[in-house]
Amino acid sequence: MKENEAFSAMYRAYDRRVYYTALRFLGSREDAADITQEVFTRAWKNYKNLDPERPVFPWLFRITRNLCINKVKRKSNSEMGLEFPELTPAKAAVEEEILKSESRSEIKAAVLALPEKYRDIIILKHYDECSYDEMAEILGIPRGTVMSRLFNARKMLKEKLMTGGKHEL
DSSP states (O other): OHHHHHHHHHHHHHHHHHHHHHHHHHOOHHHHHHHHHHHHHHHHHTGGGOOTTSOHHHHHHHHHHHHHHHHHHHSOSOOOOOOOOOOOOTTOOHHHHHHHHHHHHHHHHHHHHSOHHHHHHHIIIIISOOOHHHHHHHHTSOHHHHHHHHHHHHHHHHHHHHHTTSOOO
16 A cells, blocks of 8 residues: 555656646647656556656656657647746736747747757756756766756757847846
8 A cells, every 4th residue: 555655645746747748848738638647657557666766757757758759759740839837927917928928939939949959958957947967867868968958058049039039048
């Protein structure tokens, strides 16, 4: 029974994070829900192999990312995109909300335009709020490479946004 309780606690702790990660990769709430269910089905099947000394989210992220990549490959000629949750104050003025919405759209497009290794690092750092060590574990690269790649990704993102002419990062 302890294993069931531990898995339930892991699910409660990470289900929303896995869902939003899948949502950013797929852009579809329905697909993200399906992937989330599949991630935890696979996690349950492999739960006995989980090293209790290692962080859980990198393991779940790799499962999520692989399932999302497989889903994208299976989809034929459909546009896929990242969806970013709305993080705006409830009492903001309408004009401000419109500007923020336009900015989010521009940022989303710029992130999507990045090469995959840079897109992944931006998503992990700024949307999944991973630490450098978590990113290194998830991506299977040294911490120094994470830092370098993040620097380059931010630089590329800034350039993309600046060529859009409206925003500075």
